[in-house]
Amino acid sequence: xxxxxxxxxxxxxxxxxxxxxxxxxxxxxxxxxxxxxxxxxxxxxxxxxxxxxxxxxxxxxxxxxxxxxxxxxxxxxxxxxxxxxxxxxxxxxxxxxxxxxxxxxxxxxxxxxxxxxxxxxxxxxxxxxxxxxxxxxxxxxxxxxxxxxxxxxxxxxxxxxxxxxxxxxxxxxxxxxxxxxxxxxxxxxxxxxxxxxxxxxxxxxxxxxxxxxxxxxxxxxxxxxxxxxxxxxxxxxxxxxxxxxxxxxxxxxxxxxxxxxxxxxxxxxxxxxxxxxxxxxxxxxxxxxxxxxxxxxxxxxxxxxxxxxxxxxxxxxxxxxxxxxxxxxxxxxxxxxxxxxxxxxxxxxx
Numbered sequence: 001x002x003x004x005x006x007x008x009x010x011x012x013x014x015x016x017x018x019x020x021x022x023x024x025x026x027x028x029x030x031x032x033x034x035x036x037x038x039x040x041x042x043x044x045x046x047x048x049x050x051x052x053x054x055x056x057x058x059x060x061x062x063x064x065x066x067x068x069x070x071x072x073x074x075x076x077x078x079x080x081x082x083x084x085x086x087x088x089x090x091x092x093x094x095x096x097x098x099x100x101x102x103x104x105x106x107x108x109x110x111x112x113x114x115x116x117x118x119x120x121x122x123x124x125x126x127x128x129x130x131x132x133x134x135x136x137x138x139x140x141x142x143x144x145x146x147x148x149x150x151x152x153x154x155x156x157x158x159x160x161x162x163x164x165x166x167x168x169x170x171x172x173x174x175x176x177x178x179x180x181x182x183x184x185x186x187x188x189x190x191x192x193x194x195x196x197x198x199x200x201x202x203x204x205x206x207x208x209x210x211x212x213x214x215x216x217x218x219x220x221x222x223x224x225x226x227x228x229x230x231x232x233x234x235x236x237x238x239x240x241x242x243x244x245x246x247x248x249x250x251x252x253x254x255x256x257x258x259x260x261x262x263x264x265x266x267x268x269x270x271x272x273x274x275x276x277x278x279x280x281x282x283x284x285x286x287x288x289x290x291x292x293x294x295x296x297x298x299x300x301x302x303x304x305x306x307x308x309x310x311x312x313x314x315x316x317x318x319x320x321x322x323x324x325x326x327x328x329x330x331x332x333x334x335x336x337x338x339x340x341x342x343x344x345x346x347x348x349x350x
Contacts, residue, residue: 034194034214038187042195042214045221050181051117051147060092060106065137065146066114069121073109077102100298101246101275117147118185119178150204150224158196159183165190204228227302234300241306241328242298244349245273253332253348255319257340265315270350279308281316292316304328306335319345 036042054067060083061068071084076095083089096104111125114133117140124130140146156175162168174180187193198212203224211217250273252266268285269292279296283289294310304325310316323335323345330349337343 034197035192036194036214037192038189042217043184043187043193045148045217046195047181047184048144048146048148049151049153049221050177050179050184052115052119052178052181053147053149054115054117055147055149057089059096060089061108061114062106063134063137064149065117065140066133068108069113069115072112075105075107075109077105097277099275100242100277119181148221148225150228151221152202152205153177153180154200154202157199160194160196162192163188163190164192171196204231230302231300234302234304237325238298238300238304241304241325241333244328244330244333245296245298245306246275248273248330248349250333250347250349252319252345254344254346256342256344258342269316271347279310281310281313294320305338306333321345 052067053064054061055064057067058064060074070086070088071082073080073082074092075081076092077098079095081088081091081095083092092106096106108127108130110127110130111123113121113123115121116133124133137146156173157180159172159174161170161172163170172183174183195214195217197216198210200208200210201220202208203220204227209220211220250271251269252263252271254261254263255266256262266281268283268289269281270284272280272282273296274280277295277297279294281292281294283291290312292310292313294308294316296309297307299305299307306323306325308319308321308323310320321337321339321343324338325333325335327334332349333347335345335347337345
């Protein structure tokens with residue numbers, strides 16, 4: 001009798017589990033808004049999210065859809081660099097960052113091996129073959145078929161499935177981006193799927209979120225792509241600002257701290273930004289006054305920043321701030337301290 005009761009309980013649990021899975025997919029009635037087919041937007045987004053992200057070595061290859069497998073040899077601004085491991089990337093970055101208004105050039109030595117967004121590895125034997133990969137990547141980016149790298153899913157996740165032909169439910173545990181890509185890229189047109197929410201993810205490498213539905217997932221992707229675009233725009237603005245700084249000669253038009261403008265303290269000086277990230281303040285009235293030396297750096301996130309660091313002169317050391325660039329043109333650069341909003345600086349070009 002106990003055996004019969006036990007068997008009945010097991011069958012009941014199994015039946016309820018099957019009904020629960022069918023309810024999640026809800027293939028006939030469509031009541032579950034998270035049920036998707038292979039050609040749905042969510043399927044495309046999940047496939048793109050699972051793609052291999054090759055953007056981490058863009059400073060070397062300029063192609064976000066693939067990465068170069070090491071070792072590789074490259075000539076960077078005329079200097080040959082043997083890149084054996086990722087720690088050697090810094091050599092390339094240092095050479096590229098030595099001057100900020102030069103035309104950087106990276107010449108790759110072929111043959112080399114690249115890893116594509118679909119995780120396959122191919123040998124490239126010439127620049128012509130490599131140009132084909134570049135063109136294909138640009139086309140993928142233009143048609144929103146490239147990797148979505150701004151959303152990182154916290155694995156594992158579970159995807160529920162239903163076969164229309166077999167009238168059969170199932171589930172798959174996904175433990176990596178590659179597994180997600182492989183699953184979605186080969187998902188059959190005669191199947192349906194539903195993500196088993198909630199899932200967790202990180203947006204733009206810093207913001208953790210909990211995603212409870214397909215609508216949440218689409219919203220999170222839209223948000224992080226918008227942030228990524230804003231960061232790309234800021235990076236371009238930072239490059240433009242660097243060019244203006246290096247090409248011009250500046251003076252302090254306004255330096256306001258808590259409503260008090262002390263620009264007159266700098267009236268005798270011109271400020272010259274060099275392309276090696278050094279900056280010099282020269283006294284053009286007193287020829288015996290020593291130049292004030294410093295360094296600078298232009299950076300970007302969603303905003304553009306100018307960091308100043310002078311030494312040996314107390315007056316100019318007051319300008320040592322990380323400044324957010326609030327507006328700029330060829331003739332004027334307006335900034336606000338990131339640590340003290342009451343502190344503002346305007347440089348005007350002579």
